[in-house]
Amino acid sequence: MSLGVLGGCASNDPRRSVAESVDDAAITAKVKAALVGDPELKASDINVETVQGVVQLSGFVSSAESVATAATVARTVKGVKSVRNDLRLK
Template identity: 50%
Template sequence: MKPASTVIRQLFVAVLVAGLLGCAGAGQTTGEFVDDSSITTKVKTKLFNDPATSGWQISVRTDGGVVYLTGVVASATEKARAGELARSVAGVKSVRNELTVK
């Protein structure tokens, strides 16, 4: 009989793997989902760290390497800068800059 800690560890790993597999979107493999999530995180980080962009106002979604930027920004310059930052992330195939200037 296995010790309880080993059984719990195996159960935890099984649940974690099932969760990752379940997170993949329709038509996406787990690897593609992880890559898209990584791209989204890197883009958001760049937006937060850049003084010219308001990271809180910009939503980022990535699907198949295509980054979608949505939200409201203060100027055309900020919109353009957000697009530049998104394009600079490794793995980005294209950027759909749908930001609204108010």
């Protein structure tokens, strides 16, 4: 499965350093990989974006349990400062 399908990337804010952008991109990739690795989630329906270590999850999932699971999985990734969970039920 291609991780490119999951969407999201680090912000292109010119005020941010290259190191911040690289760190955020790495966190985004790790969160996406963790979501793909969870058999309970349909990771292709979850978008991930990271800004200054704050991960935003968006998209649609099939259950309230999936909303909670996605946030829990994201929080386990090293470098994640907090998770903004904007997932919605289908």
